[in-house]
Amino acid sequence: MASQSNGSSSRRAAVLGGNRIPFARSGGAYAQAGNQDMLTATLDGLVSRFSLQDEELGEVVAGAVLKHARDFNLTRESVLGSRLASTTPTFDIQQACDTGIEATILVANKVKLGQIESGIAGGVDTTSDAPIEVNDDLRRVLMDANAAKSTADRVKLLGRLRPSQVVPEFPRNQEPRTGLSMGGHTAVMARDWEITREDQDELAAASHRNLAAAYERGFFDDLVTPYLGLTRDQNLRADSSVEKLAKLKPAFGGDNGETATMTAGNSTPLTDGAAVVLLSSEEWAAEHGLPVRAYLTHSETAAVDYIHGTDHLLMAPAYAVPRMLERAGLGLGDFDFYEIHEAFAAQVLATLKAWEDPDWCREHLGLDGALGSIDRSKLNVTGSSLAVGHPFAATGGRIVATLAKLLDERGSGRGLISVCAAGGQGVVAILEK
Amino acid sequence: MADRFLEIANARVGGAVVKRAGLPTPPRLKRYEPGQPLVEAPVLLGAAPGGRMRPPVEDLLRGLDVDVRSRAMSGAEKPFAAIVFDASGIASTDELRELYDFFHPVARTLASNGRVLVLGTPPEDCADDVPRATAQRAIEGFTRSLGKEVKPGATVQLVYVREGAEAHAESTLRFFLSSKSAYVSGQVVRVGAPARGDAEGPDDSEHPLAGRVALVTGASRGIGAAIAATLARDGAHVIALDVPAQGAALSETANGVGGEALQLDVTAADAPAAIVDHVRERHGGVDVVVHNAGITRDKTVAGMDESQWDAVLAVNLTAPVRVSEALLAESALRPRGRIVGVSSIGGIAGNRGQTNYGASKAGVIGLVQSMAPRIAELPGTINAVAPAFIETGMTAAMPLLTREAGRRMNQTYQAGAPVDVAETIAWLAAPGTGGVNGEVVRVCGQSIIGA
Numbered sequence A: 001m002a003s004q005s006n007g008s009s010s011r012r013a014a015v016l017g018g019n020r021i022p023f024a025r026s027g028g029a030y031a032q033a034g035n036q037d038m039l040t041a042t043l044d045g046l047v048s049r050f051s052l053q054d055e056e057l058g059e060v061v062a063g064a065v066l067k068h069a070r071d072f073n074l075t076r077e078s079v080l081g082s083r084l085a086s087t088t089p090t091f092d093i094q095q096a097c098d099t100g101i102e103a104t105i106l107v108a109n110k111v112k113l114g115q116i117e118s119g120i121a122g123g124v125d126t127t128s129d130a131p132i133e134v135n136d137d138l139r140r141v142l143m144d145a146n147a148a149k150s151t152a153d154r155v156k157l158l159g160r161l162r163p164s165q166v167v168p169e170f171p172r173n174q175e176p177r178t179g180l181s182m183g184g185h186t187a188v189m190a191r192d193w194e195i196t197r198e199d200q201d202e203l204a205a206a207s208h209r210n211l212a213a214a215y216e217r218g219f220f221d222d223l224v225t226p227y228l229g230l231t232r233d234q235n236l237r238a239d240s241s242v243e244k245l246a247k248l249k250p251a252f253g254g255d256n257g258e259t260a261t262m263t264a265g266n267s268t269p270l271t272d273g274a275a276v277v278l279l280s281s282e283e284w285a286a287e288h289g290l291p292v293r294a295y296l297t298h299s300e301t302a303a304v305d306y307i308h309g310t311d312h313l314l315m316a317p318a319y320a321v322p323r324m325l326e327r328a329g330l331g332l333g334d335f336d337f338y339e340i341h342e343a344f345a346a347q348v349l350a351t352l353k354a355w356e357d358p359d360w361c362r363e364h365l366g367l368d369g370a371l372g373s374i375d376r377s378k379l380n381v382t383g384s385s386l387a388v389g390h391p392f393a394a395t396g397g398r399i400v401a402t403l404a405k406l407l408d409e410r411g412s413g414r415g416l417i418s419v420c421a422a423g424g425q426g427v428v429a430i431l432e433k
Numbered sequence B: 001m002a003d004r005f006l007e008i009a010n011a012r013v014g015g016a017v018v019k020r021a022g023l024p025t026p027p028r029l030k031r032y033e034p035g036q037p038l039v040e041a042p043v044l045l046g047a048a049p050g051g052r053m054r055p056p057v058e059d060l061l062r063g064l065d066v067d068v069r070s071r072a073m074s075g076a077e078k079p080f081a082a083i084v085f086d087a088s089g090i091a092s093t094d095e096l097r098e099l100y101d102f103f104h105p106v107a108r109t110l111a112s113n114g115r116v117l118v119l120g121t122p123p124e125d126c127a128d129d130v131p132r133a134t135a136q137r138a139i140e141g142f143t144r145s146l147g148k149e150v151k152p153g154a155t156v157q158l159v160y161v162r163e164g165a166e167a168h169a170e171s172t173l174r175f176f177l178s179s180k181s182a183y184v185s186g187q188v189v190r191v192g193a194p195a196r197g198d199a200e201g202p203d204d205s206e207h208p209l210a211g212r213v214a215l216v217t218g219a220s221r222g223i224g225a226a227i228a229a230t231l232a233r234d235g236a237h238v239i240a241l242d243v244p245a246q247g248a249a250l251s252e253t254a255n256g257v258g259g260e261a262l263q264l265d266v267t268a269a270d271a272p273a274a275i276v277d278h279v280r281e282r283h284g285g286v287d288v289v290v291h292n293a294g295i296t297r298d299k300t301v302a303g304m305d306e307s308q309w310d311a312v313l314a315v316n317l318t319a320p321v322r323v324s325e326a327l328l329a330e331s332a333l334r335p336r337g338r339i340v341g342v343s344s345i346g347g348i349a350g351n352r353g354q355t356n357y358g359a360s361k362a363g364v365i366g367l368v369q370s371m372a373p374r375i376a377e378l379p380g381t382i383n384a385v386a387p388a389f390i391e392t393g394m395t396a397a398m399p400l401l402t403r404e405a406g407r408r409m410n411q412t413y414q415a416g417a418p419v420d421v422a423e424t425i426a427w428l429a430a431p432g433t434g435g436v437n438g439e440v441v442r443v444c445g446q447s448i449i450g451a
């Protein structure tokens, strides 16, 4: 890499480690905890792991997908409640399920540019304490009442209240432009790509098996801090197997009838949790006596037109990865680990299938042939979202910290991250050591 | 878990009831707070002829502006904060009379929460002089008995100072004179000349551990959390270690003391390597290691299953042995390093239902004694504390009657606090305590058991 006179182009963004709380099932162990509680606890766990008490970091960037209006300054409030120095600046971001990985890229880029020396990136989500909104009719009346000048006006307006207006709106896991749930979208994808039930169940079983084995060997000892009595991910079924998963009834794609393949077992459950990652310049790491686990070297974002186009909702990473590989001068096979977020087993399998399909790669990616295939023994080796769970904004931080540790254990190597998201977007990145 | 009896006995009405029932009143022990002077009243200092310790003690006390007296005060004056007697010159059984002559007129002038220190010459160092060795050994019986006569809350210790180590006893004298030793009494401690390179400069008495890195196992709660807090108070950067399942509480301990949390099971096959790597990578090494993690699985040997035996031995004994060996072998323990084991009265006296625990805790003493000569070469020291009944989650799990008996069977009629163990460990961990190596110090309020 050519080094310029100001030296900033040669700065690398180091991943030093991370922390997350065990992920809980919706309405489970964290039913009474809010986003701010979880993010604060997760930050404090990171602070204690790296002795960052009263440290002023360059920036903390985090977000939540399901967010209360009162949490407009979620990250700032969490930092103020944590053991970090109150003078640590923050900002909130939101990019659906890509929130956590995008936050990591933002912090890494600032480190690379020399704008900050250190930072924390992450995300949090709860489906147990999701914001419930009043419906639009009621909201109109209340807004008018608030703006009314006299008490008499206000009383008159409140007279407009009707029982039908008091039906709250729950947030839905639904694409606003298609009205189809994410599972519904993926069911179509699974059908079109002919992803079998057996393959999906096998991927899900492997996820549980890998996660359980990783816990057993102490892999998560310095990645997870217990919270509210939970010491491991609540969704983990150490005894999961293809046979057990095969017994589950399809949960999505009912209109596919007999051929529906997606079940609660091979789709991620609604989950609560938070995850954060500590990044810094190499100098900052050395000054603080903290070893570097990996470097974030490349990233890419893509979006697909799933409304008018021919692409499926969760197909964006299939575009983002080849673009990133091209820029990095790498092939799909040049990695020691692949961390592909398991939104649904079918999403992972369809993406891999697309890369192996010469026609699809020619038509959609403009390549001469297939992008290639991956060594499946290198995929999600310590489990992924099917077993861990998927608190939307927390997944990116979980994956970055996990992959950085895998690379550190190996001593050197390269890992690919891919995270699909609602709205037809996808963020991918490369970690190296 | 709180000691209701201590509260009741010290309340006015309750106190009267306790007295009438013939129960001894547990005194309120005075404990250390930062900034507290070493002693707050005059100190009486005496010596048998031929002793070596009077001058260094006098220098120490006068340097701290302590009012040092050589004879008893008139009855109207304040009682003595401490009575120190240099018995190191006693060379025959006849000369033991010096103890009687000195203490007889003044024993009653000791303050409650007062301190008695008798300084001697280690009997094993006078081996070819039978009368001298015999007399010096006799002093132990004197101090242990005096410990049962002094006012409640007062303590009595015998410190044997080796020839040539007179100038290296300061940290030990300070500890036993201060309220940091509130729950330590009836002890015998040997101070020798520190190993080469382990005796530079006096400690900063407020922050003797400044700039040092200390690893404390089992630090999420109980005694371990108190050790973390006390070592941090003394200036150490604390690595608080506990099993991953205790991570939430561990994180709080670490954040509370400005240290770091290390989630690790000390019995894991790779735990010694993980600890060595961690301290090397983060700090280039470690200065103080406290093996505090411990468990009980009580059952008589006939009724005990294998797993109960194995678990206790693995956590309490095998892990400290493996970790200490690894730290030495890998040179991860820095020169002037300090290892402190946590034994137990159960390892000294034995307890019914604790064959596993007793073996593990006696083993800790074995570790300390066998490793002491080797660690001296570093240089460094290894010692152990042996607590009796300390009020924690571990003792809260005991059956009520056993618990109540455990609390009362000592000269203070109360359980010790985690901080009492922690203060003792902080003294042994201090750089200035290089002259104490291979010792086992009980933290027991002079327990009747295992004395």
Ligand SMILES: NC(=O)c1ccc[n+]([C@@H]2O[C@H](COP(=O)([O-])OP(=O)(O)OC[C@H]3O[C@@H](n4cnc5c(N)ncnc54)[C@H](O)[C@@H]3O)[C@@H](O)[C@H]2O)c1
Pocket (backbone or CB within 6 Å): B217, B218, B219, B220, B221, B222, B223, B224, B241, B242, B243, B246, B264, B265, B266, B267, B291, B292, B293, B294, B295, B315, B342, B343, B344, B345, B386, B387, B388, B389, B390, B391, B392, B393, B394, B395
């Ligand atoms: N409480 C007493 O009266 C008393 C008396 C004598 C000795 N002790 C000793 O003092 C020490 C502390 O006891 P306490 O009363 O605070 O007990 P405690 O149970 O409150 O704390 C012990 C800690 O050790 C941790 N620990 C257990 N196994 C571990 C492992 N494999 N790896 C890492 N950490 C592990 C536990 O999680 C716990 O946090 C123990 O060694 C105990 O035997 C206690």
